[in-house]
Amino acid sequence: ACRFTPPEVHANLTWALSIISHLRSKIPLCPPDPINIGWWGDASSSFGIGVIISTYWAPWKWKLGFEVRQGHNYDIGQTKALSVKLGL
DSSP: OOOOOOHHHHHHHHHHHHHHHTOSOOOOSSOSSOOOOOEEEEEOSSSEEEEEETTEEEEEEOOTTOOBOTTSSBOHHHHHHHHHHHHO
C-alpha cells in the first residue's frame, strides 16, 4: 500500500529546516575529546553501590533482605552495571 506524508508534516519539516539553516554558529552536543571527570563506581554483594565523581561521592545500601548472588534475581554483574547508571 502506498502511503503519503500529510501536508502538515511537510510544513513542519520545512519550517524546522529553515530555522536550522539560518543558525550562524553550530555547537557540538559533546566535546570531541573525552574528559576525565574522575568517575569511579563499584558494587558489593554485602553492602550496596558507591559512586565517586570528582570530589563528590554517594553510597546506596541494599535494602534489608535484598540478595546479590549468582543464580539469584540479581548478580554482581547486574549491580555493577547499575553503579554505572547511577553515576550517569
